Structure formats: structure tokens, C-alpha cells
Amino acid sequence: MLQNRVDPLGRLIFTEARGHWMGNRGRIHNEKKQITHRFRLKAWITCLLEFRGRKRVVMAPNRYTELFFLDEATAFAAGHRPCFECRRKAFNHFKACWLKGNPEYGFTEKTPVKEIDAVLHKERINKKGEKVTYEEAFSRLPDGVFVLYQSEPYLVANHLLHQWTPFGYKKTIAQPPLKNVTVLTPRSLVNTFRAGYQPQWEEVQ
Incomplete structure (x- = not known):
């Protein structure tokens, strides 16, 4: 079993569960297939399993480390975005929605994606290597966002919270009693969802 599955907090975990998307952060493993770094690149991407x-x-030695996600919503929560090569259509839609949802940066269609990656990098992880979160009113969150509730990651969908596990969503609860919740999905990606990008997520129970 390899440490190559990603949870909504961006952590790399061991699990027998299979992922439905692949991605990478550069080569972060050694010759023994052990994780040695959390990332090597600022471009954290989400790819198709087959291309x-x-x-x-x-x-494999000297190749990028294949990472796997339960669904696209999980990948976004961890701070990944669509790959330009294998997911060109999704990437173009993502970039258009990102620009629309985050006008304060002054980026345009001609802005290199590395500039968006730089923004995402500041939003997903701090200098200590810790997950960056922020507080937001639950009522303002679009579907597809992840929040931390009772120390566990939950997906927001259909005005409900769905508890994440590596094998799928196992528990659904009503809107939390708190006005504000801790958001795991990077802020600019939440704005991207508001602007029209709808991430894929596994069926909730």
C-alpha cells in the first residue's frame, strides 16, 4: 500500500480505497516509493486516470508522483486544479470561472496559469507547511466546497453536510448550528465555484 491518496486537507494518506482522479505535485517520492516531500511544484494539478x-x-524512479483523489471536489479542497494537457476543456472553463470569480487580481485570459498557481499556493499551505483555512458563513458557500466540522472534513451539497471518507461519503447532517464554518477549499476556488464551475463529486448517501 502506497501513501498516494489525498484527503480534503491536502494530506497524503495510506488507504486501500481507489481514486477516480489522478494528479501530481512533482516528484515527491524516493526510490523506495516513500513520500519525502509534500510538494515540489506550485502547480498542483488534477488529471484523468486514462489519457x-x-x-x-x-x-517509478525519477518520475512525478501519481496522487489519487476520491473525486474532483476533494482535489479542489486540497488545492489542485484541472490539468491543461489531459483536461483542456475543463481547464479552460476553470480558468474563465477563476478570472470571473476573482477580479481583484486583475488577471486576464492572457495571464499565465502559473500566476493563478501562485495565488493558490498561498491559499492552500503556509510557510510552516500547514493547511490554510478561513471562516465563512455556511449560507454563502456553494456546493462542492469542503468545510471542517467537529474536526472532520465534510462536503457541502444541497444545503447539507456529507462526511468524507477515503471510500466515499458515509454520513449526512443538516446545516450546522454555527453561523460561520471553517472552509478547507481555497478561497479563490470557492469564488470559482460561485462563478459557474461545478466540481464533480461522488454520489452522497
């Missing part, structure tokens, strides 16, 4: 028939050996 043009390419075959890869997971955690």
Missing part, C-alpha cells in the same frame, strides 16, 4: 493510452508505473 491517450499512456501507461505508467506508479512512483
Whole structure:
């Protein structure tokens, strides 16, 4: 079992659960297939599991580290965004919605994606390597966002909270009694969802 599954807090965990999306943060493993770094690049991306028939050996020497996600909403919560190569259509839609949702940066269609990656990097992890969160009114959060509730990650969908596990969503609860909640999904990505990007998530019970 490899430490290559990503949870909504961006942590790399061991689990037998299979992922429905792949992604990477650069080469962060050693020759023994052990994780040695949390990231190497600021471009944290989400990729298709299959693309043009390419075959890869997971955690091969001197290759990027394949990471896996339960769903796209989980990947976004961790701070990943669509890959430009294997998910070109999704990437273009993502960028358009990101620009619309975050006008304060003054970016345009011609702005290189590395500038967006730099913003995301500040929003997902601090200099101590800790997950960045912020407080927001639950009523203002769009579907697809993750929050931390009772120390566990929950997906916001249909005005309900759905508890995340590596194998899927196992418990649904009503709107929390607190006005504000701790948001795990980076702020600019939450704005991206508000602007029209709808992330994929696994069926909730």
C-alpha cells in the first residue's frame, strides 16, 4: 500500500480505497516509493486516470508522483486544479470561472496559469507547511466546497453536510448550528465555484 491518496486537507494518506482522479505535485517520492516531500511544484494539478493510452508505473524512479483523489471536489479542497494537457476543456472553463470569480487580481485570459498557481499556493499551505483555512458563513458557500466540522472534513451539497471518507461519503447532517464554518477549499476556488464551475463529486448517501 502506497501513501498516494489525498484527503480534503491536502494530506497524503495510506488507504486501500481507489481514486477516480489522478494528479501530481512533482516528484515527491524516493526510490523506495516513500513520500519525502509534500510538494515540489506550485502547480498542483488534477488529471484523468486514462489519457491517450499512456501507461505508467506508479512512483517509478525519477518520475512525478501519481496522487489519487476520491473525486474532483476533494482535489479542489486540497488545492489542485484541472490539468491543461489531459483536461483542456475543463481547464479552460476553470480558468474563465477563476478570472470571473476573482477580479481583484486583475488577471486576464492572457495571464499565465502559473500566476493563478501562485495565488493558490498561498491559499492552500503556509510557510510552516500547514493547511490554510478561513471562516465563512455556511449560507454563502456553494456546493462542492469542503468545510471542517467537529474536526472532520465534510462536503457541502444541497444545503447539507456529507462526511468524507477515503471510500466515499458515509454520513449526512443538516446545516450546522454555527453561523460561520471553517472552509478547507481555497478561497479563490470557492469564488470559482460561485462563478459557474461545478466540481464533480461522488454520489452522497
